[in-house]
Each structure stands twice: as structure tokens, then as C-alpha cells.
Amino acid sequence: MKLDKNLYKELEEIYDRDPSNKIISNAISNVGIREASLNKNVINKHNFIFSNEVKTNDVTDQKKTGRCWMFAGLNMIRMKIAENLNMENFELSESYLYFFDNMEKTNRFLQRIIDTKDLDIKDRRVEDVLFSEPNDGGYFEFFYYLIKKYGIVPKTAMGELFNSQNSFYMFYTLERALKKIAVDIRKSDDKKEIEDLRKKGLSYAYNIFTKSIGKPVEKFDFKYYDKDHKYHIEKDMTPKLFFEKYVGDFFDNKVKLLNDPRHPYNRVLVDTMSKNAVDLEDLKGINIDMDTMSKIAQKSIKDGETMWFACDVDINEDRESGILDENLFNLKDTFINYEDMTKAERIDARFSTACHAMNLTGFDKRGKKINYWKIENSWGDENGHDGYFSMTDEWFRENTFEIIVDKKYLTQKVLKAMDKKEIVYDEFDPMYRMLKNIR
Numbered sequence: 001m002k003l004d005k006n007l008y009k010e011l012e013e014i015y016d017r018d019p020s021n022k023i024i025s026n027a028i029s030n031v032g033i034r035e036a037s038l039n040k041n042v043i044n045k046h047n048f049i050f051s052n053e054v055k056t057n058d059v060t061d062q063k064k065t066g067r068c069w070m071f072a073g074l075n076m077i078r079m080k081i082a083e084n085l086n087m088e089n090f091e092l093s094e095s096y097l098y099f100f101d102n103m104e105k106t107n108r109f110l111q112r113i114i115d116t117k118d119l120d121i122k123d124r125r126v127e128d129v130l131f132s133e134p135n136d137g138g139y140f141e142f143f144y145y146l147i148k149k150y151g152i153v154p155k156t157a158m159g160e161l162f163n164s165q166n167s168f169y170m171f172y173t174l175e176r177a178l179k180k181i182a183v184d185i186r187k188s189d190d191k192k193e194i195e196d197l198r199k200k201g202l203s204y205a206y207n208i209f210t211k212s213i214g215k216p217v218e219k220f221d222f223k224y225y226d227k228d229h230k231y232h233i234e235k236d237m238t239p240k241l242f243f244e245k246y247v248g249d250f251f252d253n254k255v256k257l258l259n260d261p262r263h264p265y266n267r268v269l270v271d272t273m274s275k276n277a278v279d280l281e282d283l284k285g286i287n288i289d290m291d292t293m294s295k296i297a298q299k300s301i302k303d304g305e306t307m308w309f310a311c312d313v314d315i316n317e318d319r320e321s322g323i324l325d326e327n328l329f330n331l332k333d334t335f336i337n338y339e340d341m342t343k344a345e346r347i348d349a350r351f352s353t354a355c356h357a358m359n360l361t362g363f364d365k366r367g368k369k370i371n372y373w374k375i376e377n378s379w380g381d382e383n384g385h386d387g388y389f390s391m392t393d394e395w396f397r398e399n400t401f402e403i404i405v406d407k408k409y410l411t412q413k414v415l416k417a418m419d420k421k422e423i424v425y426d427e428f429d430p431m432y433r434m435l436k437n438i439r
Contacts, residue, residue, distance in 0.1 A: 024036070024334055024335075028334070033331075033334065034329070036334060037329040037330050037331050037333075037334045038318065038328065038329060038330075039327060039328055039329065039330055042323070042325050042327050042328050043318065043321045043323050043325075043328070046321070046322075046323050046325070046372060046390040048322075048374075048385045048388065048390055049364065050362040050363060050364040050372065050374045051363070051364050051365050051366075052298070052301055052302055052362055052363050052364075052365065053301070053361055053362025053363075053374050054079075054301055054304050054305065054306050054361045054362060055079065055304075056075075056079055056306070056359075056361050056376050057075075057078060057079050057082060057089045057090060057091070058089050058381065058386075058387070059376060059377060059378065059379075059380065059381050059386065059387025059388065060074075060075060060091060060094075060378045060380075061378060061379065061380035061381075061387075062094070062165075062378045062379065063160075063165035063166065063380075064165060064166045064167065064168070065098075065136050065164070065165060065166070065167045065439075066135065066136040066137045066138075066167070066438075066439025067094055067098060067136050067138075067378075067439075068356050068357045068358065068378050068438065068439060069137070069138040069139055069140060069142065069143060069308075069310075069357040069438050069439075070094055070097055070098065070101070070138060070142075070143055071094060071357075071378035072140075072308045072309075072357040072358055072359050072378065073140060073143035073144070073147075073308055074091075074092045074094065074097075074143075074152070075306070075359050075376055075378070076251075076305075076306055076307075076308055076359060076404075077092070077246075077247055077250055077251075078090050078091060078092050079306075080250070081246045081247075084246070085224065085226060085232070086226040086227050086228070087224060087225075087226055087227065088227050090154070090224075091154070091155040092152050092153070092154060092155060093152070093153045093154060093155045093157060093158040093159070094155075094160070094164070095158050095159065095160055095161070095164045095213055095214060096150075096152065096153045096157075096158045096216055096217065096239065097143070097146045097147070097150065097152070098136070098164055098213055099209050099210075099213045099214070099215075099216050100146055100149075100150045100216065101136075101138065101142060101146055101276055102134055102136070102174075102205065102209050102213070103202070103205055103206065103209060104145075104146075104276050104277040104278075105134040105135075105276050105277075106134050106174070106178065106201065106202060106205040107198075107202060107277070107278060108275055108276060108277055108278050109129070109132065109133055109134055109178060109182075110178070110181065110182075110185070110197075110198045110201050110202070111198075111278050112129045112132070113129060113181075113182045113185050113186070114185060114194060114198070116129055117185055117186045117188075117194075121186070124428065125427070128427070128428075130179075130182065133171075133174075133175045133178060133179070134171065134174060134175075134178070134205075135171055135439075136167050136171070136439065137438050137439040138276060138438060138439075139274060139276075139283060139310075139438060140254075140256065140308050140357070140404045141256075141274075141280065141281075141283050142275075142276040142277075142280070144251055144254075145276065145277055145280050146276075147243060147247065147251070150216075150239060150240075151238065151239030151240035151241070151242060151243035151244075152239060152242060152243045152246075152247065153217055153220060153237075153239050153242055154222060154224075154242070156222075156223065156224075157217050157220040157222070158214060158216065158217045161212065161213060161214055163212035163213060164212070164213045164214070170208060170209075170212045170213075173208055174204070174205060174208050177201070177204040177205075177208070178201055178204070178205070181197050181198075181200060181201040181204070184197050185197050185198070216239075217239070218238065218239075219236055219237065219238055220237055221233055221234065221235050221236070221237065222234040222237045222242065253406050253407045253408065254404050254405065254406055254407070255285075255286065255404070255405065255406075255407050255410065256283070256284065256285035256286070256402055256403075256404055257285060257286050257287075257288050257293055257296065257402060257403050257404075257405060257414075258285035258286065258287045258288070258401065258402045259287065259288065259289070259290055259293060259343075259400065259401055259402070260287050260344075260347065260401070260431055261342070261343050261344040261347075262344045262347060262348070262431075263287050263423055264287070264423075265287055265288055265289050265292075266286065266287070266288060266413060266414060266416065266417040266420075267286070267287050267417055267420055267421075267422070267423050268284055268285070268286055268287070268417055268418060268420070268422045268423065269284070269285055269286075269287050269422070269423050269424075269425060269431075270282050270283070270284050270422050270423065270424045270425060271283040271284075271425050271431075271432050272424060272425070272427065273425075273427050273432055274432065284422070285402055286410075286414055286417045286418070287417075287423075288414055288417075290396075290397040290400070292411070292413075292414065293400070293403060294370060294393070294396070294397070296403075296405055296409050296410060296411075296414075297360055297363075297373075297403060297405065298363060298365075298370075299409040300360075300405050300406065300409050301360065301361070301362060301363060303409070305405075305406060306359045306360060306361045306376065307359065307360040307403045307404055307405050308357060308358075308359060308403065308404040309357065309358060309359070309360050309400055309402065309403040309404070310354040310356070310357045310400070310401050310402045310403075310438050311354060311355075311356060311357075311358070311396075311399045311400045311401060312352050312353050312354060312355060312356075312399040312401070313355055313356035313358075313399075314353070314355055314356075315352070315395075315398075315399050316328045316329060316395060316399075319379070319383050319384070320383065320384075321384065321385075322377070322383060322384020322385050322387075322388060322389040322390060323389070323390055323391075324375070324389060324390070324391040324392065324395045324399075325391075325392045325394075325395055326392060326394045326395050326398060327392075343398060347430050347431055348430055350430050352399070354401040354402070354438055355438060355439060356438065356439065357438050358375050358376060358377050358378065358389070359375065359376040360373060360374075360375060360403065361374050361375065361376045361388075362374030369393070370393040370396075371392070371393065372390050372391060372392060372393070373390070373391040373392075373393065373396055374388060374389075374390065374391075375388060375389040375390070375391055376388060377389050
């Protein structure tokens with residue numbers, strides 16, 4: 001079909017048949033699509049009162065970075081540390097892990113350049129590598145790898161700098177340096193020269209990240225006041241010692257539950273491509289239906305444990321009020337009554353993206369029905385309800401793709417999935433491509 005005057009005339013006549021289009025057009029012209037479509041009555045239904053919730057600290061703030069996955073991971077444990085130490089509030093250092101994550105990702109990028117150097121520059125695998133330069137997105141497994149290898153430190157031992165909170169130009173500078181290294185590696189057939197180029201790239205990265213994020217602390221005195229204003233100090237702590245003492249095996253029994261309706265439920269799905277380090281194991285999760293995921297999440301919250309979860313936060317979300325609700329915007333009334341896609345169709349169409357990680361911390365239940373879920377976000381206390389968000393159960397089911405939960409809450413039916421043959425994602429599967437964007 002070719003666009004011509006007759007077709008445009010036909011489209012115009014269809015548009016003019018509905019007199020409400022002029023009214024809606026005026027509203028959009030004055031306040032924009034989002035505000036003109038926002039349903040304030042839906043916002044008012046969220047009262048931020050929950051029948052079951054886990055006690056949490058003041059919200060954290062990832063600023064202008066994609067470190068949500070890291071913040072959400074640290075937020076799972078910081079309240080338990082605070083309670084053990086009788087502290088009112090406590091935060092762990094994101095900058096400390098951020099430095100090492102970026103160094104590991106740089107090494108991983110360079111390794112992938114080396115592994116694909118003999119492929120044609122237009123090969124799809126080479127294109128994937130070159131478009132996957134180090135960035136600050138990630139997964140729970142990235143976080144778990146980092147804390148086990150490097151330990152953790154309190155935020156008082158290594159705080160934030162400008163570029164740890166505003167990362168764009170830091171990565172832009174790094175990309176310019178690494179892409180030249182990548183070009184030179186592809187030109188060389190000398191193994192020693194290639195390894196020298198890798199070290200040169202790592203040296204560039206170390207220089208950039210040390211100046212932008214800070215040199216990681218190696219030893220520190222842990223000082224704090226408890227709720228009774230009593231002073232405490234633990235001298236000569238190291239990141240690994242701090243981790244072993246205050247975290248220990250807390251994360252060791254955690255498992256990932258996925259919801260990918262394109263594949264059979266109660267089967268393990270494997271992502272071989274998503275890594276922040278060359279020696280990170282493949283990412284594995286048990287694919288389950290959303291009814292089961294909801295029941296498991298409720299068990300965890302009732303037992304006092306929050307959960308890391310990844311979702312498509314850009315759909316039907318109002319940051320100011322902190323509402324995630326499928327009925328938040330009347331876009332069908334504003335424009336045309338288009339048909340909705342299923343969750344599986346949205347994945348295949350590359351429309352739905354797991355772009356953000358947060359913590360599930362509570363829920364409101366009346367009888368057998370969940371009305372709302374409480375979320376601890378990492379966008380600071382000026383967004384939402386003092387930084388906390390409210391999510392309908394419908395939104396949870398439509399837009400959540402994975403949660404991290406303790407293995408003890410799984411049913412025998414879910415556990416048996418580990419005994420079945422694993423399903424490995426293709427390296428260009430839309431789910432893998434989609435989950436590269438958790439920021």
C-alpha cells in the first residue's frame with residue numbers, strides 16, 4: 001500500500017467522525033499525552049496501608065545511574081545488619097561494588113572481543129559484543145558474584161562521588177578508549193600483543209574508574225552509634241571480613257524464579273550470555289506461573305524477608321505518586337481502543353523490557369485476594385510515598401519477570417524442576433536481549 005491523497009482523505013474522515021477527538025486533541029496540546037491520560041481516581045485508591053510488610057530502612061537513591069540491581073541487592077541485607085547492631089538506619093556502599101563491577105565488565109568485554117576477533121565485522125555476534133560495551137546495568141547474580149569475591153563495606157567507609165551518581169560521561173569516555181583497543185585486537189594475530197592490548201584496556205579502565213568512583217577501600221575502622229546513642233568501633237576491618245561477619249551465608253540459599261510464558265513452567269531456563277565477569281556461571285532460573293510466584297512471595301514477606309525483583313517499570317507507572325497500576329492511564333480513551341498484547345507477545349515483539357530492579361517488602365490482602373504490593377525503590381524519598389511504591393496485583397502479574405527468594409519457600413513441585421532437562425535460551429532470544437536492560 002502506498003500513501004497518497006485519497007488514503008489520507010479516508011483517514012481524515014475516520015478521525016473527524018468522532019467529535020471527542022477535537023476535545024482530546026486540545027487537552028493533549030495543553031498538558032501532553034501522559035497528563036491528559038492520567039487517571040487520578042486510580043491514584044487515590046492506593047492508600048499505602050498494607051496488611052503484611054517487612055520493616056525497612058529509609059530509601060536509598062541510585063541517582064542518574066543504572067545501579068538499581070545493586071541497590072536492591074544491598075537493600076535485602078542492610079536492615080538485618082541494622083537490627084543486629086541496634087541501629088536506626090544503615091546503608092552499605094554501592095560505590096565499592098560499582099568499581100569492581102565496572103572493572104569485571106571491562107575485562108569481560110575485552111574477552112568477548114578476543115573470542116570473536118576472527119568473525120566478520122558484520123557478523124551478528126560481533127555486533128552484539130560491540131553494542132554491549134560496559135554499562136551499569138545488571139542482575140542479582142552480578143551482585144552475588146561481586147560480594148562473594150570482593151566483600152562489602154558500610155557507606156561510611158566509601159561514599160559517593162559525582163560520577164558514581166552521574167555515570168553517562170564516565171562510560172562515554174571508557175567506550176572511546178575501549179573501542180580503539182577492540183579495533184586493534186581484531187587486527188592482530190599475535191597472542192602476546194593481544195594480551196598486552198587487553199592489559200592496556202584494563203589500565204585505561206582502572207584510571208577512569210579510580211578517578212571517577214574512587215580507589216576501593218582495603219581496610220577501615222567501622223564506627224557507628226546505636227539507637228541508644230552509644231558509640232561503637234571495630235578497628236582494622238576489611239571488606240571480606242565485614243562480609244563474613246555481617247552477611248555470611250545469607251544469600252547462599254537464594255534462587256531465581258522467572259516468568260516467561262513462552263516456555264513450559266516448572267523448568268529451569270538458562271541464560272549463557274549475561275555476565276559481568278569472565279568466570280561468572282550461567283544464569284539459571286526456574287520458570288513458574290504467576291499464581292505460584294505470588295504465593296511464594298507472600299510466604300517470604302510473612303517470614304520477614306524482602307525480595308529482589310525485576311520488572312518493566314516504564315509501563316503504567318507514575319513516579320511522583322509512586323503508583324504502578326494497569327489502569328493508571330486511559331490511553332485507549334485518549335486515542336483508539338487498540339488490542340492489548342499478551343505477556344508472551346510483548347516479549348517476542350521486543351516491547352516489554354525488564355528495565356528495573358526493586359524490593360518487594362509487603363502486600364495488602366483481603367480474604368484470598370491481593371490488592372496491592374509494597375515496594376522499596378531506590379529513587380530517593382522525593383518520589384512515591386517517601387520513596388516507597390504501591391503496585392496492584394494485576395500490574396505485578398503482567399510486568400514482573402523474575403524474583404530472588406530463599407529456597408525454603410519453594411514448593412516440592414517447583415523444586416522438582418531442578419531434576420528436569422534445562423532449557424537454554426538462544427543467544428539472540430528476546431528474553432536475553434530484554435533482560436540486558438535492568439537499570
